Each structure stands twice: as C-alpha cells, then as structure tokens.
Amino acid sequence: MENVATYAELGKYLGAGLACIGMAGAAMGVGNVAGNYLSGALRNPSAAASQTAMLFIGMAFAEALGIFSFLVALLLLFAA
Amino acid sequence: MATEDSTGLVFHPMDQFIVRPLFGDGPVHWYTPTNVTLWLALAVLAVWLLFVVGTSGRALIPSRIQSMAELTYGMVHKMIEDVSGKEGLRYFPYIFTLFCFILFANMLGLLPKSFTTTSHIAVTGVLALLVFLGVTILGFVRNGAHFLGLFWVHSAPLALRPVLAVIEVISYFVRPVSHSIRLAGNLLAGHAVIKVFAAFAAITVIAPVSILAIIGMFAFEIMVAVIQAYVFTILTCVYLKDALHPAH
Amino acid sequence: MFSLLQQTAPAAVDQTIIVVPADPAAGVVVAETETVVAAGHAAADAAGSAVGMPQLDFSTFGNQIFWLVVALAAIYLILSRVALPRIGRILGDRQGLMTADLAAAEDFKRKAREAEAAYDRALAEARAEAGKIVAANKAEIDAELKVAIAKADAEIAARAAESERRIAEIRESAATDARNVAREVAAELVSTFGGRPDTAAVDAAVDSRIKGAVQ
Known part of the structure; x- marks a missing residue:
C-alpha cells in the first residue's frame, strides 16, 4: 500500500517533468512566428508595422499551448 | 518561513498566490475583504490616478502623465479600429476597461510582496467569459442566425464543410479557456520562476547568479505583463470582429 | 533533498517515517527537511489554503469573482464617465487646433509666395524702366551730339568761306x-x-606783261 503511494508520487514527478517537454514545442512555435515575421519584415519593411498585431496574435496562439503543458505540470505537482 | 533550516532548500513558489483575509484569520466568504480586494482596489486607484488625475490639467501640450494616458488611449483606439473596424469603436470603453485593468493588475503584481490578481484562473476566467458571452450575444443580436455562418466555411469544398464546422465550433468554445489560461498561466509561471530563483539565493555560492537571474526574469516579466495585456485586448478585438462580420 | 511541494508534505512525512528503517542515514535528513516544510506549510494551511495550487482553491472563487466584478465596474465607470470623454475631447481639441494652425501656416505660405511674386514683378518693372531711361538718355545725347556736330560743321564751313574770300x-x-x-x-x-608817255600804250604793255606774271 505504501509502495503504491510512493509510485504514485514518482509518477507525478515524472509526469510533471514530461509535461515540460511540451514547452519546447511552444518555444519552437513562437520562434517560428517571430522568425518568419522578421524575415518578412526585412523583405518588405514598409509592410512590417501594419502586421505587428498579427505577430502578437500568432505568438499568443502558439504560446497558449505551451502554457497548457505548463499548467498540466503544475496540476500534477500541486493538485493531483 | 523555515529558512533557518541549513540542510536543504525550501521552495514555496505558490505561497504568493494564496488568498488571505485582510483582517484576522477567519474563513474567506464571498464578501470578505482579502488581499485580492486590496490589489484590485490598488489597480482601480492606479487607473484613476493615470486617467483622471493625470489628465486633470487638460493641457493642450500634455504633461508626461497626460501623454502616457493619451498614448494608451490612442493605442487601444487604433487597435480596435484596425482589427475590428470602425463599428468596433462603439465598444471602445469596454475593451479599454479590460486593457487597463489587466495592464495595471499585471504591473502591480510585479511589486515585491504583492499579490497578482490576474494570475488566478477565477479572475481571468471571469474576464474571458465576459468577453466570450458578450461577443456571442452581440453576434446573435446583430446578425441573427447569420452568425452561425462563422462555423460554415464557404471557401471549403462542400464535403469538408461539416467536418470543418465541428472543428470551428470546438475552437470557438475553446476560446475562453485559452483566453483565460494564457493570461493566468503566463503570470503564474513568471512569478513562480522568480520565487524558485529566490529560494536558490539562500545558498551563498549560488546567490549572485540567482540574483542576476531574478533581475533578468523580472525584466522579462515586465515585458510579459504588458504584452499579455496587449494580447488579451487584441484577441478580444479579433473575437469582436467575428461577431460584427461573421462571414468567413 | 529539494522539496518542491507544500501540500504533499504531511503525506510525505508519513512515508518517509516508514521508509526510514530501510535507509536510516538518508531517511533522517529527508525526514528532517520534510518536517520543516510541513511546519512551514502548516501556517499556510491555517491561513486558508486547502490545496497546493491556490488557483484551484474553489472556496475563494466567490470572493475573487465578487471583488473582480466590483473593480471592473469601478474602472468602467471611471473610464467611461470621466476619463475617456476627457481624453477624447483633449485629443479632438488638439486635432482641431493643429488643423487650424496648419491652415494658417498654409495661408501664410501663400501670402509669402504672393509677396515674392509681387517683388519679382516690381523688380522686373524697375529693370525695364531703367532700360527705357538708359535708351532715352542715349537717344537724347545722340541727337544733341548730332546737332552740335552739324553746328560745328556749319561754322567751320562759314569760316572757311570767309577765309577764302579774304x-x-x-x-x-x-x-x-x-x-x-x-x-x-x-x-x-x-x-x-625823255619820252612822252602814252598812257594807253603803257597800260596795254604793262597789262600784257603782268598777265603772265600775276595771274
């Protein structure tokens, strides 16, 4: 019985750590958005200013999924 | 708290988010003045100071505070106009309220020993639900059943449209979830990371690195505070645009 | 050694105490740390945090939502009743003033351009006038000169005739x-x-002689 609880504890930490891998995806996504924005802006600097709003919207969407994985990690650590 | 223990580090990254009554130790009823109340009130005070006291000169050549207020006004005004169109400007006060509240709550949360109201799902959830319900009701009132055209992608092949409609409906209902969790999660993560670094400062050898890391993280958090307020507002504008012009 | 948790502490204490006999050396330290964490967390628990993540403590949701709605209403009233109309008016006034100033500047510019054109015109006129005056003067001087030369010529001719006559x-x-x-x-x-001069013969002889010498 005690072993079960210990393993559950172990699983929680492992799961939290694994959930953090999801942040890598969000990082790549946000980097992709910013990088593509930059390369587009360098090609056509006059259009860059009008597209910053789209940059932030895209970053927000990409980042939200990373936040979800972070949330899963937190839930496992503190609330499970 | 328990730092006299020399054998190990003590991490309390989540303690800063605990809701406590301001006076005494009683249970938290819905009307109890808590630290949430205090920091919400301070946010209201900050808004009042910037936008009412700061602009009280009504100067033609603005003072610094007045020009900050004017710049904020102009930025949100332009954002709504660019994203939602001219019709969106009717809802300018509501969106500006959201922006100001989130901005000031985020920034006040960065003060040491403070309480970050916007790091709580309850708070951001209410904000996101207000936007979601407001936009949905507005969409139906203005467009009637045409609002459902938002989910029926006319540019797609006919066979794909039902599938896309299901996906669109799901993504529509996920909106408030991601809208609220994005804001709360960003602030929660940043503040928790700062607290973790702060706990490392208890070890003398690592302390300088830890303090530098806190400084860097803090600067990053200031940026995040502003950007998240901006992102929340601009997404509200995007949703508002969908309600005003549901055609895909 | 590092405990990232607070709320699992009481449970963890139980476990570590059970684990202690298996690994006495490590267990003692762990138990010590956990106890400290548990003690530290006890205060937080007493303050009303039932779960490890205060965000998920549903007992405080009512409180937060109530005060949030109050705060939002206050901000909305402040902004929509006082701040936004005021800022809008300030910006509108400034815009109006700027438009007026720009119009005035445009007006001044136009006036300056007109003045420049007038100046240019005056300059050209003055130049033409001066040219005319120069030409007129030249003609006058020429005429005078011609008259003077003619007069001088006549005088010279008269004098020459006189001299010739003399x-x-x-x-x-x-x-x-x-x-x-x-x-x-x-x-x-x-x-x-001793002769008796015959006047007529003498005269004729003299005349015939002189004719060749004098004339």
Whole structure:
C-alpha cells in the first residue's frame, strides 16, 4: 500500500517533468512566428508595422499551448 | 518561513498566490475583504490616478502623465479600429476597461510582496467569459442566425464543410479557456520562476547568479505583463470582429 | 533533498517515517527537511489554503469573482464617465487646433509666395524702366551730339568761306597794286628817258606783261 503511494508520487514527478517537454514545442512555435515575421519584415519593411498585431496574435496562439503543458505540470505537482 | 533550516532548500513558489483575509484569520466568504480586494482596489486607484488625475490639467501640450494616458488611449483606439473596424469603436470603453485593468493588475503584481490578481484562473476566467458571452450575444443580436455562418466555411469544398464546422465550433468554445489560461498561466509561471530563483539565493555560492537571474526574469516579466495585456485586448478585438462580420 | 511541494508534505512525512528503517542515514535528513516544510506549510494551511495550487482553491472563487466584478465596474465607470470623454475631447481639441494652425501656416505660405511674386514683378518693372531711361538718355545725347556736330560743321564751313574770300580779296588787291605800281614805274621810266608817255600804250604793255606774271 505504501509502495503504491510512493509510485504514485514518482509518477507525478515524472509526469510533471514530461509535461515540460511540451514547452519546447511552444518555444519552437513562437520562434517560428517571430522568425518568419522578421524575415518578412526585412523583405518588405514598409509592410512590417501594419502586421505587428498579427505577430502578437500568432505568438499568443502558439504560446497558449505551451502554457497548457505548463499548467498540466503544475496540476500534477500541486493538485493531483 | 523555515529558512533557518541549513540542510536543504525550501521552495514555496505558490505561497504568493494564496488568498488571505485582510483582517484576522477567519474563513474567506464571498464578501470578505482579502488581499485580492486590496490589489484590485490598488489597480482601480492606479487607473484613476493615470486617467483622471493625470489628465486633470487638460493641457493642450500634455504633461508626461497626460501623454502616457493619451498614448494608451490612442493605442487601444487604433487597435480596435484596425482589427475590428470602425463599428468596433462603439465598444471602445469596454475593451479599454479590460486593457487597463489587466495592464495595471499585471504591473502591480510585479511589486515585491504583492499579490497578482490576474494570475488566478477565477479572475481571468471571469474576464474571458465576459468577453466570450458578450461577443456571442452581440453576434446573435446583430446578425441573427447569420452568425452561425462563422462555423460554415464557404471557401471549403462542400464535403469538408461539416467536418470543418465541428472543428470551428470546438475552437470557438475553446476560446475562453485559452483566453483565460494564457493570461493566468503566463503570470503564474513568471512569478513562480522568480520565487524558485529566490529560494536558490539562500545558498551563498549560488546567490549572485540567482540574483542576476531574478533581475533578468523580472525584466522579462515586465515585458510579459504588458504584452499579455496587449494580447488579451487584441484577441478580444479579433473575437469582436467575428461577431460584427461573421462571414468567413 | 529539494522539496518542491507544500501540500504533499504531511503525506510525505508519513512515508518517509516508514521508509526510514530501510535507509536510516538518508531517511533522517529527508525526514528532517520534510518536517520543516510541513511546519512551514502548516501556517499556510491555517491561513486558508486547502490545496497546493491556490488557483484551484474553489472556496475563494466567490470572493475573487465578487471583488473582480466590483473593480471592473469601478474602472468602467471611471473610464467611461470621466476619463475617456476627457481624453477624447483633449485629443479632438488638439486635432482641431493643429488643423487650424496648419491652415494658417498654409495661408501664410501663400501670402509669402504672393509677396515674392509681387517683388519679382516690381523688380522686373524697375529693370525695364531703367532700360527705357538708359535708351532715352542715349537717344537724347545722340541727337544733341548730332546737332552740335552739324553746328560745328556749319561754322567751320562759314569760316572757311570767309577765309577764302579774304584770301581772294587780298590776292585781287595785290594784283591791282602790282599793276598800278608797274604802270607808274613804266610811265616814270618813259618820262625819264625823255619820252612822252602814252598812257594807253603803257597800260596795254604793262597789262600784257603782268598777265603772265600775276595771274
């Protein structure tokens, strides 16, 4: 019985750590958005200013999924 | 708290988010003045100071505070106009309220020993639900059943449209979830990371690195505070645009 | 060694205490740390945090939502009743003033351009006037000069004629005198030689002689 609880504890930490891998995806996504924005802006600097709003919207969407994985990690650590 | 223990580090990254009554130790009823109340009130005070006291000169050549207020006004005004169109400007006060509240709550949360109201799902959830319900009701009132055209992608092949409609409906209902969790999660993560670094400062050898890391993280958090307020507002504008012009 | 948790502490304490016999050396330290964490967390628990993540403590949701709605209403009232109309008016006034100023500047610019054109026109007129005056002066001087030259020419011609006349007179008188002298001399000579001068013959002889010499 005690072993079960210990393993559950172990699983929680492992799961939290694994959930953090999801942040890598969000990082790549946000980097992709910013990088593509930059390369587009360098090609056509006059259009860059009008597209910053789209940059932030895209970053927000990409980042939200990373936040979800972070949330899963937190839930496992503190609330499970 | 328990730092006299020399054998190990003590991490309390989540303690800063605990809701406590301001006076005494009683249970938290819905009307109890808590630290949430205090920091919400301070946010209201900050808004009042910037936008009412700061602009009280009504100067033609603005003072610094007045020009900050004017710049904020102009930025949100332009954002709504660019994203939602001219019709969106009717809802300018509501969106500006959201922006100001989130901005000031985020920034006040960065003060040491403070309480970050916007790091709580309850708070951001209410904000996101207000936007979601407001936009949905507005969409139906203005467009009637045409609002459902938002989910029926006319540019797609006919066979794909039902599938896309299901996906669109799901993504529509996920909106408030991601809208609220994005804001709360960003602030929660940043503040928790700062607290973790702060706990490392208890070890003398690592302390300088830890303090530098806190400084860097803090600067990053200031940026995040502003950007998240901006992102929340601009997404509200995007949703508002969908309600005003549901055609895909 | 590092405990990232607070709320699992009480449970963890139980476990570690059970685990202690298996690994006494490590267990003691762990138990010590956990106890400290548990003690630290007890205070937080007493303050009303039932779960490890305060965000998920549903007992405080009512409180947060209530005060949030109050705060939002307050901000909305402050902004929509006072701040936004005021800022809008300030910006509108400034825009209006700027438009007026720009119009005034445009006006001034136009006036300046007009003044410049007038100046240019005046300059051109003055230049033309000066040219005309120069030309007129030149013509006048030319005419005067011509008159003066003609006058001088006439005078010179008159003088020359006078001189010629005088020279002719002198020459005439000189010829007459010479004839008279020659007649008188011839008559005297004739009388001296004892002859009776025949006046007419003497005159004819003198005249015929003189004709070749004087004329």
